[in-house]
Amino acid sequence: MFGMLSGAWRYRYFIVSSIQTELRTKFIRSRLGGLWMILNPLAQVMIFAFVLSAVLSAKLQGIDNRYAYAIYLMSGTLGWSLFAEIVNRCLTIFIDNGNILKKLAFPKIALPLVVIGSALVNNLLLLLAIYVIFSLLGHSPGLAMVWLPLLMVVGITLAIGLGLLFGVLNVFLRDVGQVVPVLMQFLYWFTPVVYMVNIIPAQYRDWLVLNPLIPLVTGYQDVLLYNRMPELSGLGTTFLIGLLLSALSLVLFRKASPEMVDQL
Numbered sequence: 001m002f003g004m005l006s007g008a009w010r011y012r013y014f015i016v017s018s019i020q021t022e023l024r025t026k027f028i029r030s031r032l033g034g035l036w037m038i039l040n041p042l043a044q045v046m047i048f049a050f051v052l053s054a055v056l057s058a059k060l061q062g063i064d065n066r067y068a069y070a071i072y073l074m075s076g077t078l079g080w081s082l083f084a085e086i087v088n089r090c091l092t093i094f095i096d097n098g099n100i101l102k103k104l105a106f107p108k109i110a111l112p113l114v115v116i117g118s119a120l121v122n123n124l125l126l127l128l129a130i131y132v133i134f135s136l137l138g139h140s141p142g143l144a145m146v147w148l149p150l151l152m153v154v155g156i157t158l159a160i161g162l163g164l165l166f167g168v169l170n171v172f173l174r175d176v177g178q179v180v181p182v183l184m185q186f187l188y189w190f191t192p193v194v195y196m197v198n199i200i201p202a203q204y205r206d207w208l209v210l211n212p213l214i215p216l217v218t219g220y221q222d223v224l225l226y227n228r229m230p231e232l233s234g235l236g237t238t239f240l241i242g243l244l245l246s247a248l249s250l251v252l253f254r255k256a257s258p259e260m261v262d263q264l
Helices: 002-010 012-028 033-055 068-091 098-103 110-136 143-172 176-189 202-210 213-224 232-263
Strands: none
Touching: 012 110, 068 110, 068 143, 068 176, 068 213, 098 232, 110 143, 143 176, 143 213, 143 232, 213 232
16 A cells, blocks of 8 residues: 555656646647536536525525525535536546556546546636625635645545545446445435435435535535534544545545456
8 A cells, every 4th residue: 555655656746737638638639628617517506596595595594695595505516516527427437548547557546636636726716706706796714714625635535545446446346436426416415415304304404414525515505604613523424434435436436446447
C-alpha cells in the first residue's frame, strides 16, 4: 500500500500535467469552454427552482428571500456535483484508459487522482458561478464559508472510496457499469438536494441515517444558505465511512491491479 502511494507521489508531475491537459482540452474544443462544466448543474437548478418555487410555491422557513429555494438548490447541488462527478468518472476510468494502461508504465492509482483534481477544479468554478448568482439574488454567504474546504475533503473521501471500488469491480464485472448509474439516481432522490428533510413523513425519517450523503449535503446548505457551522458529528460519521471505503477500495485495487490489464 505504501509503495502504491509513494509511486503516485513520484508521478505527481504526470498527475498535475494530466489534469492541466484535461482542463485545457475542455476549453479549447468548445466555444463555451469551461462554461459547460457549470451550465448543466445550474440549468437543473433553474428547472427545479421554477417548478418548486414558482409553480408549487415552496418556501423555506427562516429565510426572507423570494429566491430562497433556488439558493437552497444551488447549495445542495454544489455538494452533490463534486461527489457524483468523482464516482461517475471513476466507474469507467480504467476501461476508458485501457490502451494507455497497456502501453505506458505508470502507477494506475494516478488515474483516480487525476479525476479528483479535475473534479475539484470544476467544483471550484461552479462555486464561483454560484457565488456570483447568490450576489445577483441578494444573498451573501458569510464567514461560515470557511467550512467549505472541510466539506470538500469529506465529499472527496466518500466519493473516491465508492468510485474506486466500483471502478475496479467494473473491469471484471461490466454489469456494475450499468447498475451504478441507477443507484446514483436513487441516491440523488434519497438525498435532500431538491427537497427538505422536514417534509419527509416521520415514519420514513429513520431510514435517512442510512445515507451518509445527508450530513454532507445539509452541511453545504448550512454554510451557504443559513451561514452557520455544519453539524460536525454527522460529518465525522460520513468521513469515517469514506475512510473505510477508501481503505477497502485501495486493498481491492492493489490485489486486482496485476490482472486488470489482462481484462482490459
